[in-house]
Amino acid sequence: xxxxxxxxxxxxxxxxxxxxxxxxxxxxxxxxxxxxxxxxxxxxxxxxxxxxxxxxxxxxxxxxxxxxxxxxxxxxxxxxxxxxxxxxxxxxxxxxxxxxxxxxxxxxxxxxxxxxxxxxxxxxxxxxxxxxxxxxxxxxxxxxxxxxxxxxxxxxxxxxxxxxxxxxxxxxxxxxxxxxxxxxxxxxxxxxxxxxxxxxxxxxxxxxxxxxxxxxxxxxxxxxxxxxxxxxxxxxxxxxxxxxxxxxxxxxxxxxxxxxxxxxxxxxxxxxxxxxxxxxxxxxxxxxxxxxxxxxxxxxxxxxxxxxxxxxxxxxxxxxxxxxxxxxxxxxxxxxxxxxxxxxxxxxxxxxxxxxxxxxxxxxxxxxxxxxxxxxxxxxxxxxxxxxxxxxxxxxxxxxxxxxxxxxxxxxxxxxxxxxxxxxxxxxxxxxxxxxxxxxxxxxxxxxxxxxxxxxxxxxxxxxxxxxxxxxxxxxxxxxxxxxxxxxxxxxxxxxxxxxxxxxxxxxxxxxxxxxxxxxxxxxxxxxxxxxxxxxxxxxxxxxxxxxxxxxxxxxxxxxxxxxxxxxxxxxxxxxxxxxxxxxxxxxxxxxxxxxxxxxxxxxxxxxxxxxxxxxxxxxxxxxxxxxxxxxxxxxxxxxxxxxxxxxxxxxxxxxxxxxxxxxxxxxxxxxxxxxxxxxxxxxxxxxxxxxxxx
Ligand SMILES: Nc1nc2c(c(=O)[nH]1)N[C@H]1C(S)=C(S)[C@@H](COP(=O)(O)OP(=O)(O)OC[C@H]3O[C@@H](n4cnc5c(=O)[nH]c(N)nc54)[C@H](O)[C@@H]3O)O[C@H]1N2
Ligand SMILES: Nc1nc2c(c(=O)[nH]1)N[C@H]1C(S)=C(S)[C@@H](COP(=O)(O)OP(=O)(O)OC[C@H]3O[C@@H](n4cnc5c(=O)[nH]c(N)nc54)[C@H](O)[C@@H]3O)O[C@H]1N2
Ligand code: SF4
Ligand SMILES: [Mo]
Numbered sequence: 189x190x191x192x193x194x195x196x197x198x199x200x201x202x203x204x205x206x207x208x209x210x211x212x213x214x215x216x217x218x219x220x221x222x223x224x225x226x227x228x229x230x231x232x233x234x235x236x237x238x239x240x241x242x243x244x245x246x247x248x249x250x251x252x253x254x255x256x257x258x259x260x261x262x263x264x265x266x267x268x269x270x271x272x273x274x275x276x277x278x279x280x281x282x283x284x285x286x287x288x289x290x291x292x293x294x295x296x297x298x299x300x301x302x303x304x305x306x307x308x309x310x311x312x313x314x315x316x317x318x319x320x321x322x323x324x325x326x327x328x329x330x331x332x333x334x335x336x337x338x339x340x341x342x343x344x345x346x347x348x349x350x351x352x353x354x355x356x357x358x359x360x361x362x363x364x365x366x367x368x369x370x371x372x373x374x375x376x377x378x379x380x381x382x383x384x385x386x387x388x389x390x391x392x393x394x395x396x397x398x399x400x401x402x403x404x405x406x407x408x409x410x411x412x413x414x415x416x417x418x419x420x421x422x423x424x425x426x427x428x429x430x431x432x433x434x435x436x437x438x439x440x441x442x443x444x445x446x447x448x449x450x451x452x453x454x455x456x457x458x459x460x461x462x463x464x465x466x467x468x469x470x471x472x473x474x475x476x477x478x479x480x481x482x483x484x485x486x487x488x489x490x491x492x493x494x495x496x497x498x499x500x501x502x503x504x505x506x507x508x509x510x511x512x513x514x515x516x517x518x519x520x521x522x523x524x525x526x527x528x529x530x531x532x533x534x535x536x537x538x539x540x541x542x543x544x545x546x547x548x549x550x551x552x553x554x555x556x557x558x559x560x561x562x563x564x565x566x567x568x569x570x571x572x573x574x575x576x577x578x579x580x581x582x583x584x585x586x587x588x589x590x591x592x593x594x595x596x597x598x599x600x601x602x603x604x605x606x607x608x609x610x611x612x613x614x615x616x617x618x619x620x621x622x623x624x625x626x627x628x629x630x631x632x633x634x635x636x637x638x639x640x641x642x643x644x645x646x647x648x649x650x651x652x653x654x655x656x657x658x659x660x661x662x663x664x665x666x667x668x669x670x671x672x673x674x675x676x677x678x679x680x681x682x683x684x685x686x687x688x689x690x691x692x693x694x695x696x697x698x699x700x701x702x703x704x705x706x707x708x709x710x711x712x713x714x715x716x717x718x719x720x721x722x723x724x725x726x727x728x729x730x731x732x733x734x735x736x737x738x739x740x741x742x743x744x745x746x747x748x749x750x751x752x753x754x755x756x757x758x759x760x761x762x763x764x765x766x767x768x769x770x771x772x773x774x775x776x777x778x779x780x781x782x783x784x785x786x787x788x789x790x791x792x793x794x795x796x797x798x799x800x801x802x803x804x805x806x807x808x809x810x811x812x813x814x815x816x817x818x819x820x821x822x823x824x825x826x827x828x829x830x831x832x833x834x835x836x837x838x839x840x841x842x843x844x845x846x847x848x849x850x851x852x853x854x855x856x857x858x859x860x861x862x863x864x865x866x867x868x869x870x871x872x873x874x875x876x877x878x879x880x881x882x883x
Contacts, residue, residue, distance in 0.1 A: 194221055194706040195644045196629060198297040198622055199234045199767055202227065202364040202371040203632045203642075205707055206235055213648040215239060215623070225710035226640055227371035232364060233765050233777060240774035241621075246842050247604050248618035250653055257840060259606070264617075264655055264663065271615055272667030274598045275312070278571045279672060285541070288316035288557065288569040292577020293324075293768060299627045299682050300619070300657035301576060301602075308573075308665040311676050315538050315547070316569050318554040323583050324485070326869035327493035328367055329533065330548060334733035335501055337723030339533035339549055340525040340634065343504065343516035344368050345480040346714055347376055347637050350514045351384030352476035354469065354503075356411055356496070357486020357873075358388075361395035362762040366484050369636035374399065384476060387469060389414065389461075390486060391759055392787075392829055393822035404469075405824045408757040409874030410459040411483065412492040412743065414466065415499035417452045417459075419444070421470035422506060429508035436719055439732030443502065446732075446740060460824065474507055478514025486759070489872040493864035495743065498736045505731070511718035520717045521634040522641040522697050523689040532723050535735075541567045545868050553868030554583045555860040561592045571598040575661075580608040580853070581769035581833055584870050585810055587856035590838070602660055606842035607770065608835065608853075617664070619657035620650040626682040630689065639715075641697055642708030643686065658682055739866045754809060754876035756792070757827045760854060769833035772846035784851025787820035787829040788879065796879055805880045806830070806852075810859045813852035814882065828879060830854050832872070 191210045196203045205224025208215040218238055220231035241247065251267035252259045262270075275287050289309055295301040309317055321329070329339040345353060345368050358366065360373040370376060380386055381401050388397040389404045389411065397403035406414060423444065430437060455463045473479045481503040487496040501510065509515030524530060536546040540556040542563045552560075557579065561569045572593065580590045586608075593599060593612035601613040610616050627644040650656055655663065662678040669676030679685060687699045702709070724730050765777040772778050786806060788798075798804060800819045805812050806828075815830065823829060834851025841847055855872070862871040 190216065193647050195623070195647070196642055196708065197235045197238070198627070199238070200364050201366055201369050201632050201635065202230070202373070203369060203629050204230050204235060204371040206231065206238070208647070210647060215242060215647070221707060223707045226636070226638060226708060230372035234767055234771065237771060237774040237776040240776050242623070244773055246773055246844055248606070248616060249620070250618070252606070252616045254614050267615060267617055268663040268667040271600050271664055272671040275571060275573070275600070275668055276671035278597055282570055283567060284313045285315050285567045286570045287312055287314050287573065288318065288560065288571070289314065289573045289575070290554065290557065290577045290579050291317070291319040291575050292582070293320045294576040296631050298622055298657055299630065299686065300625050301661070302630065303682070303685055304658045304661035304679055305575060307676060307679060308661055308668065311665050311669055311672070311674050315552065316560055317551045318557045319551055320554070320577060320582060322551065322553040322555065322868060323489060323870045323872060325367060325488055326548060326867040327488045327497045327864055330494050330535070330735070330867040331497040331501060333533040333535070334735055335498070335730050336718065337532060337725070338526045339531070341518055341718065341721060341723065342367060342635060343501070343510060343518050343718060344635060344637055344714065345482045345516055346514050347380060349713065350380065350478045350480045352473055352479035353380055353386045354389070354473060354479070354481040355386065355396070356389040356483035357488070358482065358484035359390070359394040359396045359762060361399060362764055367635055368482065369632045385472065391757070391824040391827045392761070394761070404465060405460060407458070407460040407824070408759050408827055409490045409492065409871070411487045411490070412495045412499065413452055413455065413458045414461055415496060415503065416447055416450050417455050417463065417466045418470055419447050419499060419503060419506070420452070421467050422474060422503070423448060425470060426474055428506040430506065432508060432512070433719065433729065436722070436728045438726050438728040438730050443732035443737070444506070446737060450740070450743070473503070478512070479507060479509050480504060480514070480516045482516070486873055489870055490874050491862065491864060491871045492743070493869050493871070494736060494866040495739050498733070502731065505729070511716045513713065513716065517714050517716055518718050518721070519634050519636055519639060519714055521639070522693050522695040522711070523628060523630045523633065523686070524693045525630065525634045526721060526723065529692065541565070548867060553863060553870070554579065555863050555868065555870045557583065558585055558589045558592055558860055561596065570596060572596055573600045574609060574613070575602040578607055578609045578769045581835055581855060583855060584858040584860040584862070584872070585855070586853055586858070587811055605770065605773070606840065608838050608841060611838070611840040617660050619660055620654035623647040624650040624654070625656050626686060628686045628689070638713055639711035640708060641695070641702060641711060643699065643702035645703060735866045742865070751876050754878050755826070756877050756879060758806070758808070758857065758875040758877045759827060759829050759873045761829050761831050763831065766831060766833060772836060772849045773843045775845060778845055778849055782850055784815065784831060784834045784849070785818040786815045786879070787818050787823055789823040789825045789827070790819040790821060791825055792828070793817065793819050796881070798879070798881055803882055805882050806857065806877055807880065808857040808859065808875055808877045811856045813856050815852050816850070817879065828877065
């Protein structure tokens, strides 16, 4: 007898509804849930690969303790006690900051991680908290905080209702959308193209650029000039259309005066984009009944990420599209992420020890993590706690970081695999399958292009020898609290916390109602709410935040300068069958042709005397790696493209399939010194490199 079970997919921001056929408490088939009002039956290969994750023999289920290069299984109570005591002992001897934490991406996808981590992190009292947010969306959070007063007051493109979508540095056809939860994005973009226009600005003619009405190639890292030129072109055509914002704007004239005074110079030279093209885009953007400008990874993880995100907000604002249907407007979620009792964010309350980089939202940029471990002195990091993160493959100078992890006094990981990072841990605590847990997507419902609510209920109980994510985090916090003699209050189970969250949101929607709606609830399109929810001290939109005005005044004109030693620019890419660094152990995803190659324009390849299929050396000023190269017409000349998340062939990694997957670590090459100055976010894209034949 088989049953049917419905649950939202936790593997990317699209949170598609899945329909699982279940036998003996295990999913045996998965398809898109046609009755999910939001995802309408959409599923991608990763959704199906949940079958592989569930059956993966390499997946850990009980605590593992390392003895040299061997691992032994131990009991949960012993594991918690040991972890608590080791961390407390290191702090007693070397101070609180000697214990660092790194929090990875999957935390955001599991309520039992996200809601329970803060208790443990608060108990640790360390300034050295790092996360994947600073190799990702910090520029967005910084700009939200600076302009709107809350890190999560995030305007989202109203994709279903806009007529003109200017998209920079995003490839939703591969990523399924980011900071814009939109399952089934291809269908929705096609509908938009029928109605209006999608313009994609990207150094590569990506899958999304191929679908788009227009692709505008741009030199990596030069978007800031493009956006300044665009604002100037818009202002030449129209006064700011800001009547609807009344007296709720602070500093707009000041910001526009300074931006207007920036000399963009020869745009073609700087960005590879003709001035006439920017003029036409300005014209079209202003003429469109409803328009939106949006930028993602490609413009966040680059040298001017924060300036780009600020300029994008201003473009939506001065064209009258901010907080407007069909433009850019925040979701008002049922489980609140903003408002009373939530963390609006803060900046610069402390600085990193070595480079003096400012804290943001209680964390330091992960680009500072390696040097905090490697530089001796008081406050040096000697122990690391990782939770659902793989910084060796995901953060700057990951290969050097790997070496450093091997030298730590103690490392504790909450993770489901022995991988490139956790192989260095002394203790790994694996959470039970997400299918055993209650889950509410507090983040991605809040970033969705429609108003939604959905509770995910367990498919089965966890086994007696397993522990849920929230039980592990509670267990660690309690054990550490006991060992360090700090007061720690473990939190109640997820269904209780979710219920409390719903009550705080005052939507009137209850846990029982959600439990009775297994496909989730669609509560309608986005409605303007930003202006009434501003959390700035002034109560107004801060159009000219000092941090960004300063960054603008320091913007130097070096964008087009080419270093003869490293003449090419490296950018990343994603594929529908990838998930950052950790799903290459799923048979369904790794089958078929390899996807790790370095892509290069045929003319660049010929100029270097290389041929497709050859193995080449790819070097930055930090390190070099070896990869296979492929000619690709879709690349902008001078730009090469490599996906991140590869490089699994490392000793001690226990990933049977992934270890067979070829490909090298992009982040061996990335430089912790290359950051977006205002936020501290890593500039992973636009990295100067050279490609050489291996002789
Ligand atoms: N060069 C380059 N680097 C990049 C990027 C890029 O585009 N280019 N992208 C960046 C971005 S956007 C991000 S978000 C980061 C991601 O950076 P990370 O979050 O550090 O890396 P992931 O690959 O997501 O690793 C997830 C880890 O969580 C574990 N895991 C998976 N599911 C669970 C679970 O349910 N519970 C627990 N406890 N563990 C689990 C996996 O085994 C793995 O160790 O990478 C960044 N790095
Ligand atoms: N299948 C799959 N889906 C994923 C992930 C995954 O690994 N695999 N990761 C998830 C995560 S953690 C995230 S954060 C999201 C990210 O989702 P997206 O933001 O859509 O990220 P990418 O697909 O990396 O697309 C970034 C685009 O920016 C372009 N780009 C690079 N440099 C520049 C530049 O300087 N300027 C401009 N204009 N463009 C540039 C690249 O060519 C690329 O097409 O995806 C999520 N979804
Ligand atoms: S697009 Fe794929 S990975 Fe993302 S939520 Fe949907 S099924 Fe899961
Ligand atoms: Mo990400």
